Amino acid sequence: MAALYEGYTLCGVVPAQNQGNSGIRGIEEERDSDHVVVTDSTRCVTLYKVSDQKPLCSWTVKQGQTLTCSAVYNSQTKEYVAVSDNKVIRIWKEEDLLLDKAFKATVSSDVWRVHCVAGAEPVVLFQRGAVRLLDSLLSAPQQPIEEVLAQEEAIRWSTYIVAESQQFVIFITEQKGDSFLYLQRLNPNTLQRYRLEREEPGLSPLSFSASLKxxxxxxxxxxxxxxxxxxxxxxxxxxxxxxxxALPLPRSLLLALPVGEGLLEAASALPLDEAHVAVVGVPHPSAGAGKDFLCIWNTNFQTLQAGKEMAGKIYGQVWSFSNKLFIPHGKTLSVIPFECPKSSLASALGKLRQAKTEESKAVASVPSWNTILHGEKALTSKTVETRKTRTNRKSQSAPSLTIDQVLELIKTAPVDEVQQEVERLLSRSEIQDLQPSAGQLAATLVSRSLAEPGFYTASTLAQLVNTQSICHSVCPDLVLLALERKDYFLCQLCLQFFPDIPEAVTCACLKAFISMPDSDAEKVSLEPDSVSFMETLMVGERGQVGSQNGFSPALFDEGSSDPLSGGGTVIVSRAGDEGKTSTPPEQICPVELHKAVLLNEVLLTAYSDTFLLPHLKDLSSQHVVLFLRYLQFLYLKYSQDAFPQRHGLRSPSLSQIMDWVCLMLDAHFTMLVMSPEANGLLLNLHRFVKSQVRLVSELGKIEGSLQELDKMKVKKDVGQYSIEVIELF
Incomplete structure (x- = not known):
């Protein structure tokens, strides 16, 4: 079944005063699927990196000027194109700071939209229906523009499609209640006109979308x-x-959505694949009136596959790029990841059973050691059947319970029986689509565990998480239950496999991990790779002298004589004691091994700093200082040349460590400045942050040098002997 995952905020929006307009004119994909260009309805164009939820660049026209179409990105020239005041075409690059100083040209007729797709030249669609390639238009900006539409005909919507090396501009117009579709081919220029069938009198389409197949x-x-x-x-x-x-354009009814009383005012439908459509602004069939939803419908079977209530007013706008939906609602532009598996009747009913193939892998909770040791030979070998194997065969031949029966069993049966039946259900090779069933099983297990203190199935919950078929939004109480029962192994699995853990839960995990007594931490069993990384980091803490990433634990800023926190530095003996060093306190891990492993999982968890900062303020001063000391320890270890970079193991990156240092300083700045025990720590943090700034600065110089070398033209005619001098600075 289709699924909607936990979303996140890309940016805020400023709705129009009448609240009927979101304030966003358009969203276009930029250089790749992780970069989008957002154009507001007035004066600003902003480039965002979606995964970081951060604006990279922003450009604004002067006061009194207005952007009248959404900006697009030309991947061929790496330039942005937009139109202001209907007739002024503006072109600029990312390094341009002011739009007013970038290229602009005034054309002779009002522009409706500029369209562009990756690998193709931008096209300009005028309000009266004419189409021009951007380059040919800019060669003579004041060239006469013909009128294609009738006097009372106006464009409602347009798009741009490239198929078989042929470019198509498609636009919809409306005239006296009739809707027309124009298909403009480029090179050679041909135009076709279609008439859409009329709906009920007085009804015009709210949204259009087009796709190629x-x-x-x-x-x-x-x-x-x-x-x-x-x-x-x-x-x-x-x-x-x-x-x-105009040619008649036949139509077929895909969906008849429930709208309740009255008609829709602001809604939109967007195809996601051959069988799934995303709909915003249409009431959820089972929700009350006045609630705005995002829904995914299956058009093959007329079923609602997924729904998500959106806080605030929905404006009938939705965009889709790389399995992410971009939806403005209230005062927020949200990004909602989604998934649409291949449509079939079985998947629509949640009972998909795929045929066995050589590539398909059955989900087995208990592997067969006989098969692992002997392979296929074990299947054909004749062995003596003992009483134990006969018992196993008898249990395997017993009728297996269905998902519904197991769900009912979980509500009343004892722990051992529940674990046995769930494991048997998950190990059945014919169950391939685990997503709906795993979510139901996990939610039911968690619900009973919360209601009954004596009931808890740790191994079964861990097995369900390991299937990677559930996420936090499917079972939101799972992580908190694991924290309550001190099941830190399950917490670690959730942090590893759940992509949508809220910042409040992440901070709750951090608080629980860092306050855990060392005696309890020593008893915890954790994922081996993560433990192996910390063992490598902590073994033989000899404090080797070396530098990497621009920082040496032995050498600080030139001319600095401030001691480290605790008064320790790396003391190198004289020649007679060569090879012997003393270990400063900063080179010793301030937390126990297993506690450090769990803290690393927190560092690796995705977050938005806007939402995480308020929750970090709940940490006590003691825990803040301890956590910062651990981050300092990690940084110093990463700074050693002798540190083995084992990328196969789960380990936080240097940038993640630095980001968390900044987060903790932002959240507890006043407390750290006023606390005497944090003074030395702050001095150390200041030094290695300063070293990072210096490193980035030097890397920037190297990047500039390499770019200059790349721009230099290689001379073709070079004699047998030549001397060439290259000046970098």
Whole structure:
């Protein structure tokens, strides 16, 4: 089944005063799927890196000027293109700071949109229906622009599609209640006009979207009565003769969405694949009135696959890039990851059973040691059947319980029986689609564990998490239950496999881990790779003298004589004691091994600093100082040349360590400055942050040098002997 995962905020929006407009004119993909360009409805264009939820660059037109179409990115020239005040085309690059100083050209007619797709030249669609390639338009900006549309005809929507090396501009117009579709081919220029079938009197489509599949363009449009129609036409359709009437465009009803009383005002439907459609602004069938939802519908079986309530007003806008939905609602632009598996009746009902193939792997909770040791030979070898094997065969031949029966069993059966039946269910090779069943099993187990203090199935919950078929949003109480029962192994698995853990839960894990007594930490069994990394880091803490990443634990800023916290430095003996060093306190891990492993999992967890900072303020001063000392220990270990960089093990990166140092300082700045025991620690942190700044600065110089070398043209005619001098600075 399709699924919607936990979303996150990309940026805030400023809705119009009438609250009918989100304040966003458009969102376009930039250089890759992780970069988008957001254009607001007034004056600003902003480039965001989606995974970091951070703006990289922003450009604004002068007061009194207005952006009248969304900016696009030309991947061929690495330039941005936008239109202000309907007629001024602006082109700039990322390094340009001021739009007013970048290139601009005024054209002779009002522009509707500039369209661009990766690998193709941008095209300009004018409000009266004419189309021009951007380069040909800029060669003569004041060239006359013809009028394609009738006087009372206006464009409602447009898009740009490239198919079979052919470029198509598609736009929808409206005239006196009738809707028309124009298909403009470029090179050679041909234009086709279609008439859309009328709906009920007075109803015009709220949204349009188009996609390409197998040389056919699929148009999807949503009406205020909840009807979603599809029209399909070929990219190789015959061109009608000039002066002919518009061709009729047949349609088929895909969905009849429940709209409740009245009509939809702001809604949109967007195809996600062949069988799934994302819909915003349409009421959820089981929710009350006045609530705004994002839903995914399966058009093959008319089923609602996933739904998510959106806080605040939905404006009927939605964009999709690389399995992420971008939705403005209230005063927020949210990014909602989604997944749409291949559509079938079994998956729509949550009972998918795929055929066995050589590549498919059965989910087995208890592997067969006989098969592991002897392979396929074990299947054909004739062995003596003992009483134990006969018992196993008898138990295996017993009828297996269905998912519904196991769910009922969990509610009343004892722990041993529940574990046995769940493991048997998960080990059945015919169950391949674990996502819906695993989520139901985990939620039921957690619900009973919370209600009954004596009931807890640690191994079964860990097995469900290991399937990677559940996430935090499916079972939001699982991590908190594991913390309550002090099941730190399960906490570690959740931090590793859940991509959507909220910042509040991350901070709760941090607080529980750092306050755990060392005696309890020693008894915890954790994932071997993570333990192996910390053992490598902590074994033989000899404090080798060396530098890496721009910092040496033995050498501080030039001219600095401030002692480290605790008064320790790396003391190198004279020649007679060569090879002997003393270990300063900073080179000794301030926390126990297993506690350090769990803290590393927190460092590796995804977060948004905006949402994490308020929760970090709940930590006590003692825990803050201890955590900062551990981060300092990690940084000093990473700074040694002798430190083995074992990337195969689970270990935080240097940038993650530095980010958490900054987070802790931001959250507890006043407390750390006023606390005497933190003075030496702050001096140390200041030194290695300063060393990082110096490192980045030097790397920037190297980058600039390499770029200059790359720009230099190699001389083709070089004699047998030549001397060339290259000046870098």
């Amino acid at each position: 197998e040389k056919h363009i699929r148009l999807l449009y949503l009406y205020p009565n909840g009807h979603v129609y599809q029209s399909v036409f070929s990219v190789r359709s015959p061109v009608p003769t000039e002066g002919a009437d």
